[in-house]
Amino acid sequence: MDYIIIVAGGKGLRMGADIPKQFLPVGGKPVLMRTLERFREYAADLQIILVLPKAQQDYWRELCQQYHFDVEYTLANGGETRFHSVQNGLALVPDDAEGVVGVHDGVRPFPSVEVIRNCYETARTAKAVIPVIPIVETVRHLVSESNVQRSITVPRGDYRLVQTPQTFDIQLLKAANRQPYNDGFTDDASVVEAYGFDITLVEGNRENIKITTPFDMTIAEALLNNNNSVSVR
Secondary structure, three states, X not given: OOEEEXXXXXXXXXXOOOOOHHHOEXXXXXXXXXXXXXXXXXXXXXXXXXXXXXXXXXXXXXXXXXXOOOOOOEEEXXXXXXXXXXXXXXXXXXXXXXXXXXXXXXXXXXXXXXXXXXXXXXXHHHOEEEEEEEOOOOEEEEEEEOOEEEEEEEOHHXXXXXXXXXXXXXXXXXXXXOOOOOOOOOOHHHXXXXXXXXXXXXXXXXXXXXXXXXXXXXXXXXXXXXXXXXXXX
């Protein structure tokens, strides 16, 4: 049995909106609904666990009624940090479960089904997998020396931008998430790395943007208007 934990705890501060970003409509439908639908498109039997702050759950239920949203999922309460939110989601996965569990940002509605499938299938043997894309811009590294800050160009080919879903053997992620929290846990891969396990990289899709700012909403609308850009295949 495979699972996906979709974490949606944003407050929308960078969006400048009163409504949390995961609930904002893109293409006439809340972002979070599009995200859940994409994973249901990947597999009808995938067990979806949605992690939401308790204070946002009533509003989400109202949206589900308003939009006649019928994708099945199990709801978990959000935690103090992303790490704790994922822990809450993992608690709904049976301790003796075997298979793959993914963790995905609720405000990434456009992972391709091909990328999702590759992440899950690769994780069956590699145990810990993340999708990444190349950096196309020049990258400079800020360096502070004697209270003076300067920057140096670094080879962009040595770096990748990390996306989600990040997929793991269920028992591996459960064990890694029993570690005490620290500020270095920026994503689930960093948690598993701290546990001592290497991460395997697979190719992501550039359309799999994380919607954080008003500009991102503009991009998302444009992607939806170009059906080829957000193809599920």
